[in-house]
Amino acid sequence: MDAHPAVPCTLPEGSRATPVRRYRAGQWHSAQDVLADEVPVALEYNGVSHAVMLATPADLEDFALGFSLTEGLVQHAGQVYGIEADPGTEGITLRLEVAASCFVQFKDRRRSLAGRTGCGLCGAESLGQAVRPVAPLSSQAQFSPEALISGMGQLRARQPLLAATGATHAAGWCDAQGQLHWVREDVGRHNALDKLIGALLRRPAEQRQALPEGQGFVVVTSRASHEMVQKTAAAGVPLLAAVSGVTALALQTAEAAGLSLLGFARGSDFSVYTQGHRVAGET
The missing domain is CATH 3.40.140.10 (Cytidine Deaminase, domain 2)
Known part of the structure; x- marks a missing residue:
């Protein structure tokens, strides 16, 4: 991969252009570079804050639903009734409306999670939260x-x-x-x-x-x-x-x-x- 990828004509979602000065082969050059966006994304469930993650602001509804399932906050997609993204000056808030049964469980294990891109366990309050049990898979699929x-x-x-x-x-x-x-x-x-x-x-x-x-x-x-x-x-x-x-x-x-x-x-x-x-x- 090139040290500095070429600037595309149309920037992909979640990126922005910036001017840079490059030093190459003993010479300085002015150029354009493209940066990946990284913003605080807060997740709220039925009006209660649960986590703040640093993320690229693209496909955020996918992120909210996937995070909810993999964190054990919902058991299936049907328990999420709505997802609303609310941009603000300091970041983006994802407001989720979830089933009452999920919200009761959420309040029982509520934590304040300060997310970082390299760490998925930041903010866990106990060893049990950090390494949760995983249900055994039943798939018999085989791949070449x-x-x-x-x-x-x-x-x-x-x-x-x-x-x-x-x-x-x-x-x-x-x-x-x-x-x-x-x-x-x-x-x-x-x-x-x-x-x-x-x-x-x-x-x-x-x-x-x-x-x-x-x-x-x-x-x-x-x-x-x-x-x-x-x-x-x-x-x-x-x-x-x-x-x-x-x-x-x-x-x-x-x-x-x-x-x-x-x-x-x-x-x-x-x-x-x-x-x-x-x-x-x-x-």
């Missing part, structure tokens, strides 16, 4: 090495924010044949995955029937941490392939959830850490 390689290989071409800024992560969902269908980007890897999960949940019913989450896999441009595994499993997706390495806690979480965890998925190579039976030909 060729499908996994194809899915990861398509991801780079579907990242307009990265192409413009060089500063964002992405998460994508592929079907069993390795066709990449949905991609979301963000400055934070957790946020990108939450946006992707929210996009999957918001699909029309006919798309969900034709391409169920449990028959596909997720590809991400980051390492595979515990929370990336937890979020993938919470969405009912049976396999996570990451371009970088995996952590020890991610491996433990994947084993407990029955999730297939792949790391160093680059080019035609990858490493299988857990549940290798889902990769055809792995013995």
